[in-house]
Amino acid sequence: MRGLFKFMLGKRMLVAWVAVLTLVAATFVRVSDPPFLTAVRELTFDSYQQLFPREYQPAPVRIVDIDEASLKQYGQWPWPRTRLAELTRALNEMGAAVIAYDIVFAEPDRTSPGLVLQNLTADNLTDLDSFKSELAKLPDHDVVFAQSLEEAPSVVAFAVLTHTGGRLPMSRAGFAFGGENPAGFLTPFPSTLPSLDMFQTAASGSGGISLSEDEKGGIVRRAPLIFTDGTKLYPSLGVEALRVAQGASGVLVKSTGASGEAATGNSAVTELKIGSFVVPTTAKGEVWVHYDTDRKDRYVSVLDVLDETKRDLITPLIEGQIVFVGTSAAGLLDLRTTPLGEVVPGVSVHAQMIEQILSEDFLTRPDWADGAEALATLAIGLIMILALPAVGSIGTALMGALIAASLAGGSLMAYLQNGLLFDPVYPSLAVLLVFVAETTLLYIMTEREKRFVRQAFGQYLSPHLVNQLEEAPEQLVLGGEMRDMTILFMDVRGFTPISEQLTPTELVSFLNTLLSPLSDIIQHEEGTIDKYIGDSIMAFWNAPLAINAHASHACRAALDMLKKVDELNDQDAFGFKAHGLKTQSVHIGIGLNTGEACVGNMGSSRRFNYSVIGDAVNISSRIESSCKAVGAELLVSDATRRAAPEFAYLEAGEIPLKGKSEPVRLYALVGDESFRHTEGFRLLSKSHAAMVSDMRDGNAAGAALHLEACRKAASERQSPFYDVFTAAIADLADRQAASGGVPEEGHLPLGAAEQEPATPMIEQT
Numbered sequence: 001m002r003g004l005f006k007f008m009l010g011k012r013m014l015v016a017w018v019a020v021l022t023l024v025a026a027t028f029v030r031v032s033d034p035p036f037l038t039a040v041r042e043l044t045f046d047s048y049q050q051l052f053p054r055e056y057q058p059a060p061v062r063i064v065d066i067d068e069a070s071l072k073q074y075g076q077w078p079w080p081r082t083r084l085a086e087l088t089r090a091l092n093e094m095g096a097a098v099i100a101y102d103i104v105f106a107e108p109d110r111t112s113p114g115l116v117l118q119n120l121t122a123d124n125l126t127d128l129d130s131f132k133s134e135l136a137k138l139p140d141h142d143v144v145f146a147q148s149l150e151e152a153p154s155v156v157a158f159a160v161l162t163h164t165g166g167r168l169p170m171s172r173a174g175f176a177f178g179g180e181n182p183a184g185f186l187t188p189f190p191s192t193l194p195s196l197d198m199f200q201t202a203a204s205g206s207g208g209i210s211l212s213e214d215e216k217g218g219i220v221r222r223a224p225l226i227f228t229d230g231t232k233l234y235p236s237l238g239v240e241a242l243r244v245a246q247g248a249s250g251v252l253v254k255s256t257g258a259s260g261e262a263a264t265g266n267s268a269v270t271e272l273k274i275g276s277f278v279v280p281t282t283a284k285g286e287v288w289v290h291y292d293t294d295r296k297d298r299y300v301s302v303l304d305v306l307d308e309t310k311r312d313l314i315t316p317l318i319e320g321q322i323v324f325v326g327t328s329a330a331g332l333l334d335l336r337t338t339p340l341g342e343v344v345p346g347v348s349v350h351a352q353m354i355e356q357i358l359s360e361d362f363l364t365r366p367d368w369a370d371g372a373e374a375l376a377t378l379a380i381g382l383i384m385i386l387a388l389p390a391v392g393s394i395g396t397a398l399m400g401a402l403i404a405a406s407l408a409g410g411s412l413m414a415y416l417q418n419g420l421l422f423d424p425v426y427p428s429l430a431v432l433l434v435f436v437a438e439t440t441l442l443y444i445m446t447e448r449e450k451r452f453v454r455q456a457f458g459q460y461l462s463p464h465l466v467n468q469l470e471e472a473p474e475q476l477v478l479g480g481e482m483r484d485m486t487i488l489f490m491d492v493r494g495f496t497p498i499s500e501q502l503t504p505t506e507l508v509s510f511l512n513t514l515l516s517p518l519s520d521i522i523q524h525e526e527g528t529i530d531k532y533i534g535d536s537i538m539a540f541w542n543a544p545l546a547i548n549a550h551a552s553h554a555c556r557a558a559l560d561m562l563k564k565v566d567e568l569n570d571q572d573a574f575g576f577k578a579h580g581l582k583t584q585s586v587h588i589g590i591g592l593n594t595g596e597a598c599v600g601n602m603g604s605s606r607r608f609n610y611s612v613i614g615d616a617v618n619i620s621s622r623i624e625s626s627c628k629a630v631g632a633e634l635l636v637s638d639a640t641r642r643a644a645p646e647f648a649y650l651e652a653g654e655i656p657l658k659g660k661s662e663p664v665r666l667y668a669l670v671g672d673e674s675f676r677h678t679e680g681f682r683l684l685s686k687s688h689a690a691m692v693s694d695m696r697d698g699n700a701a702g703a704a705l706h707l708e709a710c711r712k713a714a715s716e717r718q719s720p721f722y723d724v725f726t727a728a729i730a731d732l733a734d735r736q737a738a739s740g741g742v743p744e745e746g747h748l749p750l751g752a753a754e755q756e757p758a759t760p761m762i763e764q765t
Contacts, residue, residue: 015441016385022437023381026430030374041423042221045288045363046339048415053340054292059355060097060320063299063347066327070302077332081109081145087325088145090305092152095319100155100241102209102326102334102347105195109141142198150202155240158194160210160227166191168229169208170200173243174250175226175233179258182285185267187213188230207240209346211336212286220336222286223353225272225279226253237324238350239274242357245322246275253285268367277357280364288363290356290419294344298351299328324351365421373423376407377430384434393439400435404428480600485542486554486592486640487617488527489624490518490561492535493587501581510574511535514586517568518561525557526550530611540612543599551594551643558590558634559647559672591624592636592669593617594643619664622655631720632668641667648676650688652721668721684713691725700733 030037064087066077074083084101091099149156158169169192192208200206212222227234235243235251243251252273256266268283281287300317302325304310326347327334334346356362380403387396407424414420492498492514499507515537519529522539526547530538539557541550568574569585576584595616602611623635630652641649648671654663675681691706707729711722 015388015438018441019381019385019388019434019438023378023385023430023434026381026433027374027378030377030426030430031370033370037426039217040425042217042219044411044423044425045221045415045421046219048412048421049291049339050341052416054290054352054356054361056292056295057355057359057361059358060322061298061351061355061358062096062317062321062323063345063351064091064305064318064323064325065299065301065345065347066325066329066332067299067301067303068329071329071331073303077327077329078109080111081105081141085141085145085148087302087305088148088152088154091318091323091325092148094305094311094315096152096323097320098153098155098204098241098245098322100207100237100244100322100324100350101157102237102324102350104157104159104193104209105145105199106193108196109145112141113138142196146198146202149199153244154203155205155207155237155244156195156199156203157209157237158192158206158234160189160208161191161193164190166193168192169194169206169234170197171232171234172200172203172205173235173240176250176252177255177258178252179255179270180267182226182253182255182269183228183231183233186226186228186269186285188228192227204244205235205240207235207237209237209350212284214284218337219339220349221288221339222282223289223349224284224286225281226251226269226285236350238353238357239272241322241324241350242274242277242354248275266367270367274357277360279357280362282365283367287353287357288365288421289338289349289353290361290363291338291340291352292355293340294338294342294348298348322354326350361419363415363419363421369420369422373427376427380407380427380431381434384431385438388435388438396435396438400431404431480598480602482596483543483599484550484595485540485597485599485612485616486551486594486643487597487612487620488522488537488539488541488554488558489591489621490537490539490558491589491624493589493628494583495535498583498586501583513573514565514568517564521560521564522557525553525560527554527557528610531609538617540597540599543612544610549644551592551640552646554592554594555636555640555644555647555669556672558592558636558669561588561590562633588633589624589627590634591620591622591627592634592640593620593623593664594637594640595619619655623664623666626653626655626666629724630666630668631722631724633717634669635666636669638665638667646673646676647671648681648685650685650721651692668718670718680713684710687713691729695729695732698732698736700729700736703729703732 071077088099148154194200194206195203208224208227210224210227211220212224215221223236223238225236225239227236233251233253239251253269254271254273255269258270266283269281269285271281272279272285279287300314304314305318307314324347326345328345328347335343336346336349337343338349383403384396384400387399391399404424404427407428411422411424414422498510502510514535515532518537522529522537525541526545527539527541528543530540532538541547541554547553565586565588572578574586576586593616595614597612597614597616599612600610602609602613619637623637627633627635632652635652636649641647647669649667650670652666652668654665656663671678671681687706687709691703691710694700694702694706707722707725710725711719714722
């Protein structure tokens, strides 16, 4: 007994129990079918129609459109009923099989002579009696329209209301039942807004134009075929139009309990027979509308129909057609959204529904679909539970993916071949849910000693590095690789005097205020923070992620860092001015160098850092330490300048290094790409190059002349830079004078003593 107890408490058994409970819960949710599942299911079916809309087959269905052009010609809506009578007679003369108005004529025509007479007074006209007499001779507009409806095969509309107090429509269609009477189990409407009695009496039929009560998301997926008040049945506009067009007297409704239909205990409509056409329905007597794109050739403008000069052209489009009269004009607010994502006139829904009936191209969702999907959820979940201990997590994941793909493929095939709507999404989500429950519990039980990479490294590595290590933690091993990189060193100028004026707490606050935004700039430009050394930052580019134009990123970051320090000073972010400190502003020096370096995880197997070492790093550090001597805030090596030639540079000097036969030439980085192309920098660069050339040639006088031109073209910020050049040229002149005015042949007055800060354009003796 104890062995069995231990077995049941074993890791795999516990995982299995959790997975089974998860599966039971998922199956229960599917059986209960909450509204959010219905919404997800319908979005899936929408995607099928978007990918594979109904293939259009020519059908005798036409929309006569009250469009913007018609409103412009005949005036705003509503039109006088005499205009509609003219339209009805024109369509009848053209041979329309039926004329169905997707419009409710619930009120008398306000332009009828009788109503106009009631509102006339002597204040309006001087000869009122004479005018009334003439007006009374005119026919009533509603009577004229009713006569046109009576002369033609026509259908008028009614709308379902959500409140009581309305009237019931006339039903011109007879209904016969196979099975239960749908009036006994369909949800009855409270009341309706029908067309005027004279129009219902005159027309061949009357049909409802309201949408399904389930269409609450703004997308029209289903259209009701029948309505009920709890006692009688009433057809929809499309059903009535199809009945009248065929000359049929009634509609046969088949429901549960009929011959060939099982009485399941849940009363439901299964199909309608309208003349010679059989239409499969939902349990509520609705049809899933199988949409085609909103084709322009479905529509004929009222303007064209009433144009006598176009009668020969329009007649072939109307003759023998089931004609729906509706509106596409935006101002009349009869626009609907279809599963295809199109916004179409409401009348298009009726027309497309009849098209699919005529072509027998239906969408259906069998009444057993819900049960089949629930069973599929349960069966697939059990397969996943049994598979995990047998084939492992990866094998189970692949199996789940294969099952989900099979469900999706089978569902799509059923849609394409038979118009059947089955949901592959929820069973697939159940597969995923069971798998996640199993693997999550296994992870907690067997790998709790592991820590997420972000918890260990997120505080001191760049976001790019952290993301890479999260995706591939195997990179966290000792060793390194050689890469072409750009390295940055930044240091605060005069940090010691600043620190002497601040308490330890204030000093920490100062460093945080300064280093945080500068670090953000580096990381924004895809750099990696290597380390903070007191008031200094070391960073590098092109590791661990390969970065195109890494030198350009580094140069842009360095320029932005200088701008950020200026902003902080202007805002007195450090509080130096507010506290009256001797030091009023902060200045930094930045050095950049590009070259090969070794980058990787360095340290012991228990504690290591991702860092970079090599000559390129040492050179970058030396460059940064030369900023003060050169009088420049931002110095780069010649290698960096060549790697990022688009920026604005001024030659600054050379640094001789131990073990190197050639010194490292330095450049002051003074601006970005846009600054490089300014006229001011062009003049400065030209004068600066001439000054450097003269200094190399030992021409102190010429260099001095060009120095003056440089000072005029340079900004105030560059004054310290040219102050150093002033001293260098003066030293060159003194040396020339001491040597009789002749510089040493073949010797360029450049460089600095080894391991000392660089002095631009002079040699330390």
